[in-house]
Amino acid sequence: MALIVQKYGGTSVADPDRIRACADNVAITKRRGNDVIVVVSAMGKATDNLIALADQVATNQSGREMDMLLTTGERQTAALITMALADRGIEAISYTGSQVGIITDTAHRKAKILEVKGDRVRASLAAGKVCVIAGFQGTSTEREITTMGRGASDLTASALAQAMDADACEIYTDVTGVFTADPRIVPQARKLEKIHFDEMLEMAGAGSKVLALRSVEFARNHDVPLHVRSAFTWEPGTLVSNEEPSVEDPIISGVVTDMTEAKVTVLGVPDKPGVSAALFEPLAAANVNVDMIVQNTSTDGTTDISFTMPVADMAQSESIVQRVAGEIGATDVTHDADIAKVSLVGAGMKSSPGIAAKMFRVLADEDVNIQMISTSTIRVSVILPASDMERAARALHSAFGLDSGAAYSAPLPERR
Ligand code: ASP
Ligand code: MG
Numbered sequence: 001m002a003l004i005v006q007k008y009g010g011t012s013v014a015d016p017d018r019i020r021a022c023a024d025n026v027a028i029t030k031r032r033g034n035d036v037i038v039v040v041s042a043m044g045k046a047t048d049n050l051i052a053l054a055d056q057v058a059t060n061q062s063g064r065e066m067d068m069l070l071t072t073g074e075r076q077t078a079a080l081i082t083m084a085l086a087d088r089g090i091e092a093i094s095y096t097g098s099q100v101g102i103i104t105d106t107a108h109r110k111a112k113i114l115e116v117k118g119d120r121v122r123a124s125l126a127a128g129k130v131c132v133i134a135g136f137q138g139t140s141t142e143r144e145i146t147t148m149g150r151g152a153s154d155l156t157a158s159a160l161a162q163a164m165d166a167d168a169c170e171i172y173t174d175v176t177g178v179f180t181a182d183p184r185i186v187p188q189a190r191k192l193e194k195i196h197f198d199e200m201l202e203m204a205g206a207g208s209k210v211l212a213l214r215s216v217e218f219a220r221n222h223d224v225p226l227h228v229r230s231a232f233t234w235e236p237g238t239l240v241s242n243e244e245p246s247v248e249d250p251i252i253s254g255v256v257t258d259m260t261e262a263k264v265t266v267l268g269v270p271d272k273p274g275v276s277a278a279l280f281e282p283l284a285a286a287n288v289n290v291d292m293i294v295q296n297t298s299t300d301g302t303t304d305i306s307f308t309m310p311v312a313d314m315a316q317s318e319s320i321v322q323r324v325a326g327e328i329g330a331t332d333v334t335h336d337a338d339i340a341k342v343s344l345v346g347a348g349m350k351s352s353p354g355i356a357a358k359m360f361r362v363l364a365d366e367d368v369n370i371q372m373i374s375t376s377t378i379r380v381s382v383i384l385p386a387s388d389m390e391r392a393a394r395a396l397h398s399a400f401g402l403d404s405g406a407a408y409s410a411p412l413p414e415r416r
Contacts, residue, residue: 002167003125004029007039007135007157011174012231013077014044022172022231023084026130030090035125037164038092038132039157040081042073047150063108067137067147070109071096074134074153082132092130095120097156100131102138104146110287111138111146113155113218116163125164133160151212158219158226169224171211172231177238178203178210180402181255186394188403192253194239199253199347202379206343207258216240251348251355252400257393258341259386261291262314263371264321265306268331271298275328279305282320288313292341292374292383302331306372308383311337339371340389343381344396356380362399368392 006029008022030036042050050069054061078094085092101117121131135153140146148155154171161169178200181189195203197220204213210228219226219240229237269275276295283290293307309317318335325333349355356373359380363370368391372383384392397403 001033001035003035003037003164005037005039005157005161005164005166005169007153007169007171008041008077008081008231009153009171009173010041010044010046012172013040013081016080018231019043019077019080020084023081023088023090025172025231025234026081026085026092027088027090030130036130037121037125037160037166038078038081038130039135039153039160040074040077040132041135041153042070043077043080046073046076064144067108067145070147071134071137071145074136078132078134082130085130085132090130091128092132093124094132094134096134097137098139098145100133100160102156102159104138104140104148106140106142106144106146107287108144109147109149111140111148113138113148113159114141116159118160118163121160121164149212149214151209152214154212154215155218158215158222158224161224162218162222166224168227169219170227170229172229173210174230174232175210176230176233176235177228178208178240178254180253180404181393181397182208182257185257185390186255186397188394188397188405190402190404192238194241194243195253196245196347197240197242198378199245199345200240202343202345202376203254203256206256206345206379206381207260207341208254208256211240245347249348250346250401251352252344252346252402253348254345255393255397255400255402256341256343256345257389258343259389260311261308261339261341261383262311262335262337263306263308263339263383264314264317265304265334265336266321266325266330266332267304267334268302269295269305269325270329271301271303276305278328279321279324280307282324283309283317286316286320288317288320292372292381294372294374308339308341308372338386339383340386341381341383342389342392342396343379344400345379347378349378349380358399359396362395363392366391366395 082094104111135156225241
């Protein structure tokens, strides 16, 4: 008998029909003789709606109260699926993250998992029950309710799979798997049968929304293979695992596009030890997720520093940077939210030189002006004007041999 963790994302459980469909899938899995742990997201846009609601009643929202509010979304789905399972003659019980002992640190809205106790899950499974767990949440070492960041139900799923030593962790979503590009932007995108954790990690870091970054990180570090698949078509999806790519696999696995970042530039920064620390320490302290950083070599004793961060953190970053710029004697601070990041990701890059050069050539031929560049061993990312993103992504997808030959045309529900 296998233990299977099944995570259902927001669109998969967006309405009563969808909840019943997911309950059917759980029931089938259970009746095949498996033990099943179900992890759920909030229904559809429930989390966004709760955030909007909070915005309407208060300008200052404490992390603690936001977490009290946001965790209700997942709790609702968990109870509803459990009822639907009972209707199908399947014994099931719902639990909050706190009830199953998902212990986190105290960083509200961005909490990290410290430990998964899971005693009640073990006991319920032993009693033959399906456990339905509200994703995205835990309880802190100070016994406060916490959430672990947008999209973190994936993290709940991989953490439980690891803690319970599950045989499989299935992530049900509204797309049929991981694609070579976002099919809404690159119609020629193809579904990948498998992908290495390292590539998935780079894709998530580069802005792919299929799996939340921290869940991939966790799954990789604990070697929990993830099967990303559709709760709409139920077809086999993409296996994300530690399996090394073979020589026949393409050098580039995907083109990732991201419009969620903004750029801040600090001009005329004195070129001396300590200025970067002075700039980035307060940003780190404010939990701003700085992504790319570019600093020029100075010619006249001053330099410019540019960095990107989530648009959502821009206002906060700017006020911090304005203050520090004054302190360190920089001349000016500018910002630009009209940017996009386009990344090429592929494990084959390690052994294949010239990928970056080819990427820049393709962009040059498209007359796209590159603003920033950053690389890892298996990724090359560029920042470019938002209006050029689609054209750049399509050209790169085609130039690196990823086009499917048939435009992707399956219906694509809107993704959160
Ligand atoms: N409902 C939460 C969110 O929207 C968590 C999740 O769906 O994974 O971010
Ligand atoms: Mg999600």
